[in-house]
Amino acid sequence: MQPNPSRLITPRSLTLSGLIAFAVAIRLLIHFVPGVLPYNFSPVMAIAIFGGALFADRKAAFFVPLTAMFVSDLVIGLHALVPVVYGCMALGVLLGSGLLRRRRGVLRVVLAAAAGATGFYLITNFFVWLTSGMYAISSAGLAACYLAGLPFYQYGSLPGTLLWSGLLFGLYALLSRRYPILASAPLAVR
Numbered sequence: 001m002q003p004n005p006s007r008l009i010t011p012r013s014l015t016l017s018g019l020i021a022f023a024v025a026i027r028l029l030i031h032f033v034p035g036v037l038p039y040n041f042s043p044v045m046a047i048a049i050f051g052g053a054l055f056a057d058r059k060a061a062f063f064v065p066l067t068a069m070f071v072s073d074l075v076i077g078l079h080a081l082v083p084v085v086y087g088c089m090a091l092g093v094l095l096g097s098g099l100l101r102r103r104r105g106v107l108r109v110v111l112a113a114a115a116g117a118t119g120f121y122l123i124t125n126f127f128v129w130l131t132s133g134m135y136a137i138s139s140a141g142l143a144a145c146y147l148a149g150l151p152f153y154q155y156g157s158l159p160g161t162l163l164w165s166g167l168l169f170g171l172y173a174l175l176s177r178r179y180p181i182l183a184s185a186p187l188a189v190r
Contacts, residue, residue, distance in 0.1 A: 023064075027044070038159075050169065052101070121152075
């Protein structure tokens with residue numbers, strides 16, 4: 001029996017696929033066209049926070065950012081810290097769910113985006129320090145690792161997560177004004 005194409009192509013599948021494709025495209029653009037955007041200026045953490053805040057389907061909230069990471073990492077290359085990085089993206093979903101599921105506003109979105117980017121910086125650099133062998137296992141080595149990672153945070157993940165979160169939540173807010181049904185409940189994305 002052949003699958004019904006109308007059941008495969010739904011607004012839900014198009015929305016989720018679109019978010020994944022967008023995140024993959026930006027990550028690949030950053031990787032393969034150096035200088036077009038700062039390293040780590042990726043929308044993935046913003047998508048994780050947005051999904052946690054607005055997707056009614058919790059599985060989709062985790063599926064979208066993690067799939068975007070995996071698909072782009074298949075091209076860019078997998079590395080030893082994949083579980084840590086993906087764990088940070090999952091924490092972004094939980095952050096969006098905890099801070100923004102019931103109440104959203106500009107300040108709350110900015111705080112969630114800043115917390116997501118900062119958590120990513122602190123956690124991933126800690127594990128680089130702990131596992132890479134590039135830094136002495138000492139407080140000086142940890143400080144050196146955080147210092148080396150600072151430009152990726154300062155010019156990449158922090159402003160990137162703030163910008164992409166602003167765009168996602170801002171566009172959603174504008175669409176919610178036009179289509180009030182969007183504002184009444186979490187996105188069913190069906």
